[in-house]
Amino acid sequence: MIKHLAAWLTVLWLSGCSSHTSLAPFPPKPDLPYRAWYVGLQAPDYMEAWVEQIDLTDVNDLMYEDVFGGVASTRTPADNRGDARGWPENPGPGSSFPMTGIDLPAKVTVRWQSLAEPQVYRASFNLSQATRAEMVKPRNAYCAWRDEHEIQYLDTIAIGVAPGGVVKAWLVGPCLDAVEIAHVQGEINPVGPYNGKSNGEFYRPPSPNAQHYIDTHGIPFGSW
DSSP: OHHHHHHHHHHHHHHHHHTSOOOOSSOOOOOOSSSEEEEEEEOOTTOOEEEEEEEEEETTSOEEEEEEEEEOBOOOOGGGOSOOSSOOSSOOOOEEEEEETOOOEEEEEEEEEETTTTEEEEEEEEOOHHHHHHHTOOEEEEETTTTEEEEEOOOEEEEEEEGGGEEEEEEEETTEEEEEEEEEEOEEOTTOGGGGTSTTOOSOOOOHHHHHHHHHHOOOTTOO
């Protein structure tokens, strides 16, 4: 009897397995002309920022949380020799990190601390199919610093974060001109820094050079 019961259960288990479609354990491998694309972070001169989290939704509708964060690249020259107004004409990647194994994004969300104010913001922007096509289009680039021509791609999404909750984004490549892809107004994160998990404590106060600029020139809201 026990042998017959065991055999019957085995048949049921096998038939149950065969009736379900197997699920792929990993996302599909991206079909890209490079090993990885990048996310970069930057802020205007003296307007230091700490990016708490970057989240992505890719073209396959897969969400990736907390793929990057940290200090946004910014300049803080002494004696107020910099200028916090506006963005560079041709911005670079800033502090960047590879998105290895992740397909091109359809949506990017950033949450950051504007240390100059201080305030916490969050914002999202979408990437169109045309924008993603620009990321995989080969371009003939001239790299003046080594006097060479080569094929390059706009493989980095450079994200600029500024006081007042402004976010601007560009596609950039090593020796290519940047292409603006987004300019959005974020919102204040009402729960405060670190999503309310730090007792209201920010990453740090502005550096001495940044604070000196803010004390003497203020924050140029509206220039970004």
